Structures are given as structure tokens and as C-alpha cells.
Amino acid sequence: MGKACRVAVAGLGTVGAATVRLLQQQASLIEARAGRAIEVVAVSARRRNLERDCDLATAEWYDDPTVMARDAACDVVVELIGGSDGVAKAMVEAALGAGRHVVSANKALLAHHGAALATQAEAAGLALGYEAAVAGGIPIIKTLREGMAANAVNRVYGILNGTCNFILSNMRETGRDFEVVLAEAQALGYAEADPSFDVDGVDAAHKLSLLASLAFGSAVAFDQVYCEGIRGVTAFDIASADELGYRIKLLGVATRSDQGIEQRVHPAMVRKTAPIAAVEGVLNAVVAEGDFVGSIMAEGPGAGGDATASAVVADVIDIARGNLLPAFAVPASDLVAAKILPMDKHWGSFYVRLTVLDRPGVIADIAAALRDQAISVESLLQHGRANGKTAPVSVVITTHETTEAAMRRALAEIALSEAVVEPPMVIRIEGL
Amino acid sequence: MGKACRVAVAGLGTVGAATVRLLQQQASLIEARAGRAIEVVAVSARRRNLERDCDLATAEWYDDPTVMARDAACDVVVELIGGSDGVAKAMVEAALGAGRHVVSANKALLAHHGAALATQAEAAGLALGYEAAVAGGIPIIKTLREGMAANAVNRVYGILNGTCNFILSNMRETGRDFEVVLAEAQALGYAEADPSFDVDGVDAAHKLSLLASLAFGSAVAFDQVYCEGIRGVTAFDIASADELGYRIKLLGVATRSDQGIEQRVHPAMVRKTAPIAAVEGVLNAVVAEGDFVGSIMAEGPGAGGDATASAVVADVIDIARGNLLPAFAVPASDLVAAKILPMDKHWGSFYVRLTVLDRPGVIADIAAALRDQAISVESLLQHGRANGKTAPVSVVITTHETTEAAMRRALAEIALSEAVVEPPMVIRIEGL
Numbered sequence: 001m002g003k004a005c006r007v008a009v010a011g012l013g014t015v016g017a018a019t020v021r022l023l024q025q026q027a028s029l030i031e032a033r034a035g036r037a038i039e040v041v042a043v044s045a046r047r048r049n050l051e052r053d054c055d056l057a058t059a060e061w062y063d064d065p066t067v068m069a070r071d072a073a074c075d076v077v078v079e080l081i082g083g084s085d086g087v088a089k090a091m092v093e094a095a096l097g098a099g100r101h102v103v104s105a106n107k108a109l110l111a112h113h114g115a116a117l118a119t120q121a122e123a124a125g126l127a128l129g130y131e132a133a134v135a136g137g138i139p140i141i142k143t144l145r146e147g148m149a150a151n152a153v154n155r156v157y158g159i160l161n162g163t164c165n166f167i168l169s170n171m172r173e174t175g176r177d178f179e180v181v182l183a184e185a186q187a188l189g190y191a192e193a194d195p196s197f198d199v200d201g202v203d204a205a206h207k208l209s210l211l212a213s214l215a216f217g218s219a220v221a222f223d224q225v226y227c228e229g230i231r232g233v234t235a236f237d238i239a240s241a242d243e244l245g246y247r248i249k250l251l252g253v254a255t256r257s258d259q260g261i262e263q264r265v266h267p268a269m270v271r272k273t274a275p276i277a278a279v280e281g282v283l284n285a286v287v288a289e290g291d292f293v294g295s296i297m298a299e300g301p302g303a304g305g306d307a308t309a310s311a312v313v314a315d316v317i318d319i320a321r322g323n324l325l326p327a328f329a330v331p332a333s334d335l336v337a338a339k340i341l342p343m344d345k346h347w348g349s350f351y352v353r354l355t356v357l358d359r360p361g362v363i364a365d366i367a368a369a370l371r372d373q374a375i376s377v378e379s380l381l382q383h384g385r386a387n388g389k390t391a392p393v394s395v396v397i398t399t400h401e402t403t404e405a406a407m408r409r410a411l412a413e414i415a416l417s418e419a420v421v422e423p424p425m426v427i428r429i430e431g432l
Numbered sequence: 433m434g435k436a437c438r439v440a441v442a443g444l445g446t447v448g449a450a451t452v453r454l455l456q457q458q459a460s461l462i463e464a465r466a467g468r469a470i471e472v473v474a475v476s477a478r479r480r481n482l483e484r485d486c487d488l489a490t491a492e493w494y495d496d497p498t499v500m501a502r503d504a505a506c507d508v509v510v511e512l513i514g515g516s517d518g519v520a521k522a523m524v525e526a527a528l529g530a531g532r533h534v535v536s537a538n539k540a541l542l543a544h545h546g547a548a549l550a551t552q553a554e555a556a557g558l559a560l561g562y563e564a565a566v567a568g569g570i571p572i573i574k575t576l577r578e579g580m581a582a583n584a585v586n587r588v589y590g591i592l593n594g595t596c597n598f599i600l601s602n603m604r605e606t607g608r609d610f611e612v613v614l615a616e617a618q619a620l621g622y623a624e625a626d627p628s629f630d631v632d633g634v635d636a637a638h639k640l641s642l643l644a645s646l647a648f649g650s651a652v653a654f655d656q657v658y659c660e661g662i663r664g665v666t667a668f669d670i671a672s673a674d675e676l677g678y679r680i681k682l683l684g685v686a687t688r689s690d691q692g693i694e695q696r697v698h699p700a701m702v703r704k705t706a707p708i709a710a711v712e713g714v715l716n717a718v719v720a721e722g723d724f725v726g727s728i729m730a731e732g733p734g735a736g737g738d739a740t741a742s743a744v745v746a747d748v749i750d751i752a753r754g755n756l757l758p759a760f761a762v763p764a765s766d767l768v769a770a771k772i773l774p775m776d777k778h779w780g781s782f783y784v785r786l787t788v789l790d791r792p793g794v795i796a797d798i799a800a801a802l803r804d805q806a807i808s809v810e811s812l813l814q815h816g817r818a819n820g821k822t823a824p825v826s827v828v829i830t831t832h833e834t835t836e837a838a839m840r841r842a843l844a845e846i847a848l849s850e851a852v853v854e855p856p857m858v859i860r861i862e863g864l
Binding site for chain 2: 018022026029030032033034131137138139142143145146147148149150151152217275278279283290292293294295296297298299300301304306307309310311313314317318321322323325329330331334
């Protein structure tokens with residue numbers, strides 16, 4: 001057995017406390033697997049005197065995590081503070097500057113500064129682990145970086161936000177609308193009081209940008225992820241999807257082609273028979289397509305203190321074993337600034353829901369607008385019939401493949417009609 | 433960049449040729465990820481003059497793989513010959529004896545001699561990689577050994593044989609019987625001319641014994657895997673399962689408790705809503721339950737040249753990177769000879785199909801036999817009604833949880849009745 005690997009943990013919320021508890025509770029198992037003991041020697045958090053579900057008696061307390069990162073006698077600093085800048089960034093930079101390996105669960109930090117931090121880490125011969133930052137407990141970073149290392153990956157996609165997946169699954173099961181289910185998710189603790197980061201797709205976009213970088217060997221480009229959340233998805237859309245043979249999921253999708261890289265987060269219709277369609281509730285799942293292996297799907301808990309701690313400690317064990325790999329699979333200096341395609345270039349099929357007045361000529365106008373953009377209609381269905389002439393009805397259209405730009409032009413034309421009384425709802429149909 | 437990592441490949445069938453082709457085709461990508469080039473320097477196969485889908489021009493040819501393992505100037509020997517003993521075993525031992533790392537896709541070899549080979553490898557400071565031996569292209573060995581390293585795993589189970597899963601999926605979709613679908617699978621190349629290894633569960637048992645060892649830190653105990661194949665599953669059973677809310681899958685299940693380790697391969701009924709129930713066709717999937725992370729499922733291609741080569745090369749890349757871990761997660765000397773529970777001790781629910789003569793008193797006798805073993809019946813249903821008094825009918829029983837021993841005693845009693853005209857068919861119901 002080698003010398004103990006000494007760990008300093010910054011941030012003692014749900015994940016931080018679970019990480020400390022895990023390292024204590026599984027100490028002998030971890031020592032057997034890592035070949036050396038792993039000990040928590042220092043901790044830092046905003047408030048010292050909170051009840052926490054772990055034992056901090058033997059750890060040195062620091063009020064300032066940046067001071068801890070620099071001064072504590074440790075080998076690895078674990079950053080569980082969160083936030084793309086501020087204290088988290090300062091302390092990670094300080095830790096790397098002081099020669100400590102870093103493990104972080106902070107997707108916002110990695111999405112914004114991943115390439116720079118990876119460069120700093122590698123220059124110093126240090127690891128930057130972030131397994132816990134993507135899909136919680138699922139070892140998808142390891143799967144992509146090591147398990148699929150023999151493959152060129154040209155598409156990676158997934159259900160990257162458990163809150164959204166819970167809401168969409170629940171909406172489907174109960175037929176209720178978004179706001180009602182969101183309120184329930186908040187009561188259950190599955191959604192934050194301010195749910196924007198989750199339901200607007202930002203959290204999924206953070207994670208997708210990391211997956212894309214790792215899969216394609218490109219520099220993280222979070223600011224170029226197209227991002228659309230689930231607030232506009234209605235119970236009617238979910239029922240329509242079901243009729244059409246689809247499930248609606250908030251997907252993050254990254255693809256690489258000769259034209260460039262596409263990165264997008266939005267509600268998507270996936271065939272009920274696709275493996276990812278069966279992923280329900282708060283679970284996450286990621287599918288990576290390798291040119292030799294084919295499709296690999298990994299499914300599991302995407303959040304939660306214990307599950308996330310499992311991923312944090314897996315990174316720490318790798319470091320303790322001396323398995324130090326470049327953060328994004330290839331040296332940071334080799335990461336290319338790939339061309340990121342604008343969403344206008346997206347090629348795919350569409351579901352469009354229009355709310356229109358039920359009167360002669362409306363359907364003809366809609367059909368003409370689509371024709372003018374050379375968009376081929378797969379199905380067009382008016383749902384229900386208005387009681388009075390002024391009450392609107394829903395029209396559901398599915399199209400064959402076209403470009404996002406053509407679809408937007410057609411919708412702009414359609415929206416001009418005074419018979420169209422609400423902005424059109426568009427959900428992309430994913431060919432999975 | 434370090435010195436090139438030199439690889440010798442023994443066995444140039446589908447997987448062997450794909451491995452050589454992969455290493456050539458992805459050479460620059462692999463070099464970037466491994467930090468050094470990986471080159472095929474030697475090959476061996478039974479027949480030299482076959483058309484193969486790879487370039488062997490720069491590799492030294494050996495007629496004898498054992499000679500190659502010993503004499504070729506290489507760092508890693510890849511064994512793709514197959515078979516639990518004979519040439520495969522001799523050449524792996526020779527390779528380790530000569531100081532070469534070994535990567536093998538040979539589940540039979542590992543299931544029979546894994547612990548001994550791991551001991552030999554570790555004593556020499558060498559790696560023994562076998563990612564490709566379990567679930568083909570799915571990186572489940574890495575997931576268990578590294579991704580879930582922070583967890584005590586107390587259950588691991590999966591669909592470990594694509595041939596059986598194809599047959600069962602197809603039987604369900606088409607309503608046809610086993611023999612018909614098997615013949616079709618053979619015609620499609622999904623089943624061997626002699627399908628015994630697959631359909632009798634032996635292949636799945638090999639893989640399960642490796643998963644159990646890795647998950648539980650116990651010595652591989654293939655000879656103590658309870659093993660039952662799918663030959664007895666009928667179209668009627670599959671339709672009954674569907675009615676009851678289940679799918680029938682050939683599962684390998686390993687569990688650990690205070691009593692000991694249970695290892696079993698058999699057709700099982702799993703709830704349609706369980707993630708593994710959605711795994712269809714030739715796909716494989718493995719679920720591992722960690723005490724911190726919860727359930728992780730990995731799904732993907734369990735066979736095929738390219739997919740398996742992906743796993744083989746992932747192991748080679750790990751070795752080239754210097755990521756040398758004990759084969760079964762902990763040093764071979766630490767693997768415990770765990771108590772393996774006999775199948776009699778299995779505790780679970782059962783589906784029983786009886787073929788009986790349709791006459792008064794038969795059901796009462798069956799019910800009495802179950803009562804005498806304190807087995808609680810959940811449902812008992814006679815299917816159809818015989819036309820004549822001598823034509824048999826099917827009776828389907830589902831039970832609450834009981835022991836396998838009690839169920840066997842009850843079935844022995846039931847089989848004594850002259851009204852029971854065929855041996856009972858038992859399918860265990862899995863609480864997943």
C-alpha cells in the first residue's frame with residue numbers, strides 16, 4: 001500500500017456531505033481498490049455550524065476554500081461549491097496553482113472555463129476530474145474517454161436533466177399541464193424554487209457542451225449551444241406525440257459532420273421504440289455512437305447527493321491510482337476550435353402545433369406557406385372543432401426533413417395570418 | 433509522445449480481423465488519446481492464406497500463437513482464439529511468463545482460469561484486460577471496476593447473450609415458437625449451427641461469473657453458477673407473461689447478502705416497466721446496483737466483430753496509457769472464496785405452467801400441494817377448455833415469494849398426479 005491520498009473538500013451541501021460520508025463509510029473497500037487509503041483532511045463551507053450527515057472531526061476547517069486549496073496539506077481538492085465563476089473558479093485555479101489535483105461536480109464552471117482549466121492542469125501534470133458534472137452518478141465521462149477510446153464518436157445525445165424528465169414523464173402519465181406538474185416537482189424537491197436553470201435547458205446545455213468536447217476533441221463551446229426549454233410543451237403536445245408514436249424528451253444532442261458540429265438542447269420527439277424513450281422520471285441517460293462499437297447507452301440517477309458523490313469519489317480513486325488522463329481525452333493543446341453550426345442549418349423533421357380560428361381557407365394558407373419553403377407535409381390534422389366561429393382550434397402538422405431555416409421562414413409567414421391566434425409551437429422530431 | 437506500444441494479435445476471425453483493422457484505421461485518433469502510437473507487430477492464426485478485412489503486410493506472421501506470445505517483440509498480446517483451455521490458455525500463460533500484458537475476449541478462459549491468470553499477471557506487474565469478454569462492446573468491466581469503484585455492489589444482473597435475447601424478442605413479436613425462431617436466427621447468423629452454448633445459458637454463465645467476481649471481490653466461481661437455458665420457453669409462456677405485465681428475458685443475476693453469493697442464469701419474468709425489459713433484439717444490457725450510486729444500466733451491442741474490437745482496443749489503450757489495474761478490481765490475492773449459495777436457497781416468486789387433463793379435482797390437488805409447502809398462490813388460471821375429456825389444458829400459476837426448495841417439493845408432488853401430463857415449466861419472476 002502506498003501513502004494515503006489526502007483530500008480537501010470545498011462545499012458541504014448535499015453532495016459535499018455525501019462525499020465525506022462515502023469516503024469514511026467505504027474507507028476499507030476504497031483502500032483495497034485504490035491501493036492506498038483516501039482520507040478527508042480538510043473541509044470548507046460557508047457555514048461551520050450546520051448539522052451535516054458526515055463526521056468532520058478529523059478534518060481541518062477552513063473558512064475560505066481558496067486558502068484551503070492553496071494551504072491545506074492535501075493531494076486532491078474537491079470543488080462542490082457551484083457557479084461558473086467567483087469562489088469556485090478562484091479556488092480551482094488556486095488548487096491547480098498549488099499543485100493539487102482537482103475533482104469538480106461543477107458543470108457551469110467546466111462549461112465556461114473547462115478548456116482553460118484543463119490547460120492549466122495539464123501544464124502542471126495534474127488531473128481535472130469532472131465525472132460528477134455530467135449525468136450525476138452515471139460514469140459517462142469515463143465511458144466516452146476510456147471505454148470508447150477506440151472510436152470516432154459522431155453523435156452523442158441524452159436526457160441530461162432529471163427535473164425536466166420527471167416533469168415530462170409525469171405530464172404524460174397524468175395528462176396534466178406543465179405548471180401543475182412543476183409545482184408538484186418543486187414540492188417533492190425535484191425542482192428548485194427558481195427552476196429556470198433546469199426547465200429552460202441551461203443545465204442540460206452545460207453538460208452537453210462537455211460531452212461534445214470530449215466526444216469530438218473540440219474545445220468546449222457552451223456559448224454556442226442552441227438552447228430551448230420545456231415551458232412551451234403542453235399536455236396536448238404530449239398526447240399528440242403519443243398518437244404519432246413518439247415520446248417528448250428534453251434532449252441534448254451533439255453531432256459532428258464534415259460541415260461542423262451541431263449542439264442543441266430542446267424538447268424532441270423520439271420514437272417510443274428508441275431505448276432512450278424508455279428512460280423515465282428523474283433518471284438520466286446518454287447515448288454515444290462510436291464508429292466501431294455502435295450505440296452505447298448508459299442510464300442511471302442524474303442527481304442526488306449519494307449518486308453524485310459516487311462519481312466524485314470515482315475520480316478521486318482514479319487519481320489515487322495514478323490514472324491521470326487529459327480532461328477531454330486528448331491534450332488540451334490538441335483540442336480544436338471546431339466550426340459550430342448555427343441552428344438555422346439544422347436538418348430534420350418537425351412537429352408544429354398551431355392555434356387557429358376554425359374558418360375556411362386557414363388550412364390552405366398554412367399549406368401554401370409550407371409549400372413555398374419546399375417543406376413536405378407528412379400529416380396535417382385539425383383537432384376538435386370550435387363551438388363558436390371565433391373559438392380557436394389546434395392544428396398539428398408533421399413534416400418530412402427540411403432545414404430549420406426553411407421551417408422558420410414558413411412559420412413567420414404563417415404567423416402573419418390573423419387566423420393564427422397564438423405563436424406556433426415547434427418540436428423537433430429526432431431520428432433516433 | 434512515448435515509444436510505440438507494440439501489439440501481437442492471436443486469432444484472426446471476425447473479432448481478430450476487426451481489431452487489426454481498427455488499430456490501423458484509427459491510428460492517429462488512438463495515438464492522440466493513448467499518448468503514443470499503437471502498432472500491430474505480429475499476428476497468428478490457424479490459416480495464413482485467408483482473405484481478411486485488414487492489412488497484415490507489416491505484421492510478422494507466426495504459425496504458433498504460443499511461440500508468438502513468447503518470442504515476438506511486443507508489449508501486449510491479444511488473445512482472440514477462444515476456448516477455455518488448450519492453445520488459448522497456453523499462449524496467455526506464455527505471454528504473461530514472457531512479461532507481456534494480455535488482453536482477451538475469451539470469456540470461457542476467464543471464467544475457468546480468471547483468478548489464476550490474474551494472480552500470474554499481477555505477480556509480474558502485468559495487466560490482464562477482458563473488457564471484450566463480457567457484453568461485447570459495452571464497457572461494463574470499466575464501469576464496475578472504475579466508474580463504480582466507490583460503491584459496494586450487492587446485485588449485478590443483465591441480458592448477457594444476444595442470441596437468446598433476439599430469439600425471445602422475436603418470439604414475442606411474432607408469436608412463434610422457439611424452434612422456428614431459432615432456425616431463423618441461425619439463417620440470419622445470430623445463432624450458431626450448434627446453438628447449445630448460447631441457448632442453454634452457458635455463455636451467459638461465463639460472463640456472469642466474471643461480473644460477480646468483479647462486483648463482489650470474490651474469486652471467479654463459474655462451476656457454481658446455476659444455469660438453465662431458454663429451450664423450454666414457449667409462445668404460450670410469452671403470451672402469458674405479457675398478460676401478467678411481464679417480459680421474459682434470459683437473465684444472469686448475481687446477488688450478495690450476509691448468507692452468501694447467489695449466481696444464476698435462467699429465463700426470468702421482469703416487469704414491463706423495468707428498464708431492462710425494454711432491451712430488445714441482439715442488444716445486451718447490464719444493471720449494477722451500488723450502495724451509493726443506485727442502479728446504473730449500460731446497454732449496447734453484445735457481439736459483432738467491430739463492437740468487440742472496440743472493447744479489445746479500449747483495453748490496449750488503457751495499457752498503453754499505463755492504466756494498469758488488477759483484473760478483478762482488487763489484488764488477486766485479496767479475492768475471497770465466498771460462500772456460493774445453492775439454488776435451493778433462492779427466494780423469489782414463480783410462474784408455473786402445468787399441462788393437465790381437464791377433470792374435476794385436478795386444481796384442488798395442485799392447490800393442496802402448494803399449500804403443503806406453505807406457498808401462497810397469487811393467481812391460478814386455467815387457459816381454454818379441452819374439447820374431449822382426454823385433451824390436456826394449460827394451467828398458469830403465479831406465486832408469492834417462497835424458496836426454490838419449497839417450489840421444487842411442491843412440483844414433485846404435483847408431477848405425481850396422473851392428470852399432469854407434461855413436466856411443469858417454471859419461470860422465476862424477478863423483482864426488479
